[in-house]
Amino acid sequence: MKKFISTVDRWSSVPFGVVGVSGTRALLGFVGLMFYVSQYADRDYLFGPDAVLPWREFVAQVHSNGSFSLYAWSSSEAWFQLVFHLGLITALMVTLGIGGRAGLACHWVFLWSLYERQPVLLDGGDNLAYLVLPMLLATRCYDRFSFSSGRAKRLGRRLPTQVRSLATPLHNLGVVAIASQMCLVYVVSGLYKVQGQMWQDGTALFYVLRVPEFAFPGVSNLIYHNDFLVVAGTYMTVIFLVYFPLGVLVPALRPWAAAMSISFHVAIGLCMGLTGFALTMIACDLVFLDKELGKAVSAVANLAVRPIRRARNEKEPGGRAVEVTLAEESV
Amino acid sequence: MTEHVVLRRAVLIAGAALLGAYLSIAALTQTPLNPVKLRYYDEMNALTEPYLSQNWMLFAPDPLSDDRGILARAKCANGRATGFYDVSRPYVARVQHDRFFPSRINRLVSGTITQMDSPDPVLARLRNKEMEKKKRPVPLLPYEKTSRKEAETFLARYSLSQLSNVCDGSPSAVQVRMYVHELPSWSRRKDSSARGTTRFEDLKWRNAEDVG
Numbered sequence: 001m002k003k004f005i006s007t008v009d010r011w012s013s014v015p016f017g018v019v020g021v022s023g024t025r026a027l028l029g030f031v032g033l034m035f036y037v038s039q040y041a042d043r044d045y046l047f048g049p050d051a052v053l054p055w056r057e058f059v060a061q062v063h064s065n066g067s068f069s070l071y072a073w074s075s076s077e078a079w080f081q082l083v084f085h086l087g088l089i090t091a092l093m094v095t096l097g098i099g100g101r102a103g104l105a106c107h108w109v110f111l112w113s114l115y116e117r118q119p120v121l122l123d124g125g126d127n128l129a130y131l132v133l134p135m136l137l138a139t140r141c142y143d144r145f146s147f148s149s150g151r152a153k154r155l156g157r158r159l160p161t162q163v164r165s166l167a168t169p170l171h172n173l174g175v176v177a178i179a180s181q182m183c184l185v186y187v188v189s190g191l192y193k194v195q196g197q198m199w200q201d202g203t204a205l206f207y208v209l210r211v212p213e214f215a216f217p218g219v220s221n222l223i224y225h226n227d228f229l230v231v232a233g234t235y236m237t238v239i240f241l242v243y244f245p246l247g248v249l250v251p252a253l254r255p256w257a258a259a260m261s262i263s264f265h266v267a268i269g270l271c272m273g274l275t276g277f278a279l280t281m282i283a284c285d286l287v288f289l290d291k292e293l294g295k296a297v298s299a300v301a302n303l304a305v306r307p308i309r310r311a312r313n314e315k316e317p318g319g320r321a322v323e324v325t326l327a328e329e330s331v
Numbered sequence: 332m333t334e335h336v337v338l339r340r341a342v343l344i345a346g347a348a349l350l351g352a353y354l355s356i357a358a359l360t361q362t363p364l365n366p367v368k369l370r371y372y373d374e375m376n377a378l379t380e381p382y383l384s385q386n387w388m389l390f391a392p393d394p395l396s397d398d399r400g401i402l403a404r405a406k407c408a409n410g411r412a413t414g415f416y417d418v419s420r421p422y423v424a425r426v427q428h429d430r431f432f433p434s435r436i437n438r439l440v441s442g443t444i445t446q447m448d449s450p451d452p453v454l455a456r457l458r459n460k461e462m463e464k465k466k467r468p469v470p471l472l473p474y475e476k477t478s479r480k481e482a483e484t485f486l487a488r489y490s491l492s493q494l495s496n497v498c499d500g501s502p503s504a505v506q507v508r509m510y511v512h513e514l515p516s517w518s519r520r521k522d523s524s525a526r527g528t529t530r531f532e533d534l535k536w537r538n539a540e541d542v543g
Contacts, residue, residue: 012340034432038435052488127386166338169339184357188388193392203517204393207394207514273429275432276432
């Protein structure tokens with residue numbers, strides 16, 4: 001019992017994974033921003049009042065789903081443009097770490113509204129994004145990689161101490177929620193693949209990489225023409241997905257499991273053109289790479305600061321000499 | 332912060348319980364078909380829809396393995412029908428040449444065709460078994476008919492928007508041809524003459540006014 005209480009106390013007093021979730025927030029914001037940017041030229045055709053899915057039909061769908069969308073509030077062109085551009089700006093703010101949790105909540109509302117406007121465009125990455133963004137609200141995901149104005153901290157100080165004391169347990173719950181969601185995604189995806197004939201035969205990569213929608217001309221054929229790469233890639237995918245939770249539960253294996261997941265999704269992003277999906281998965285994998293991400297950021301910061309320090313050191317002897325000369329003259 | 336220890340403990344434990352409940356429900360809606368899912372799926376799904384809905388089948392059980400798309404032709408006011416135009420391929424080509432956040436317009440067609448081909452898993456299993464026994468499969472249920480009709484209307488509307496330059500800019504009707512090109516199988520991968528097979532289905536002519 002004592003051990004249980006001490007574990008509860010540790011989890012409710014020490015924040016875990018602050019750097020990781022900050023990275024998740026920044027990268028998810030970027031993916032959201034790029035969703036707006038990549039569809040910008042086609043926005044009227046895809047989401048506007050006269051889009052390929054008529055506005056009235058879209059409103060009826062939203063009502064039958066028991067959902068909501070800001071785009072359903074009015075069929076005017078001005079309203080559509082306003083909501084779309086506000087959504088884009090909010091996504092940029094989330095990426096840069098401006099606006100705090102209120103901005104993140106607005107980003108979810110705008111993104112959900114856009115997803116509802118044309119659901120056929122969505123993939124697993126968008127699905128994960130709308131589940132994980134509310135989980136991020138509980139975390140201290142603005143502590144790093146953000147241009148904080150300090151307003152949130154000042155407002156926070158006005159809250160009663162009871163409320164403020166809940167920040168750490170809520171943060172840790174948010175981190176665990178994202179990590180568990182990722183485990184669910186991988187295990188379910190792996191279990192379904194195990195049942196598929198092509199995955200069992202070790203030929204799934206051969207088939208999927210030839211589909212024009214997912215083919216990378218000049219690259220995909222190098223993979224699907226190589227029997228070894230096809231079989232090894234197919235089996236490794238299934239094994240990795242099914243055993244991912246085991247990899248992250250064992251602390252020593254955690255960075256390796258996360259690094260493998262990131263490599264796997266970089267390959268999907270490049271070879272299959274699913275950049276948004278791949279980066280969303282990578283963003284959520286960052287919760288498992290808190291220490292490693294922290295070290296990497298420190299290393300990059302050191303590299304960036306080193307030339308400045310060197311330049312300062314080189315200047316300093318000269319600067320001192322001038323001061324000494326001036327002092328001697330004044331004497 | 333050492334104050335409010337009891338409150339922090341209570342929130343952590345309550346939050347963990349809530350998270351556990353959410354994960355159990357989400358897991359139950361997402362596992363492959365099993366007796367527990369069959370029994371409780373509707374109740375669990377009602378709890379997750381719409382904001383917590385999820386689908387993690389991701390290229391499973393079998394990934395997409397064929398080239399699917401649509402051709403479309405229009406009828407002009409004078410009754411003349413144009414030839415078929417490939418209205419999905421140009422957007423697929425755009426995706427192939429843009430690896431960094433490509434436009435998703437191509438998914439309007441591929442996503443709609445995939446939705447038409449993705450029945451309820453229980454019905455799919457039932458129909459497969461009946462096919463194996465060479466029995467007549469269960470016909471489309473009313474809701475399946477409705478969603479198929481909606482998908483056909485969507486494809487007709489999409490095609491009409493892509494054929495805006497034919498018939499002097501005002502086609503009076505449109506017809507969609509859905510094709511599925513099955514690529515050569517693994518066993519024929521070394522056979523350079525293998526081309527695969529193509530199946531197609533012509534949908535009904537639709538008046539421009541009805542779908543526009």
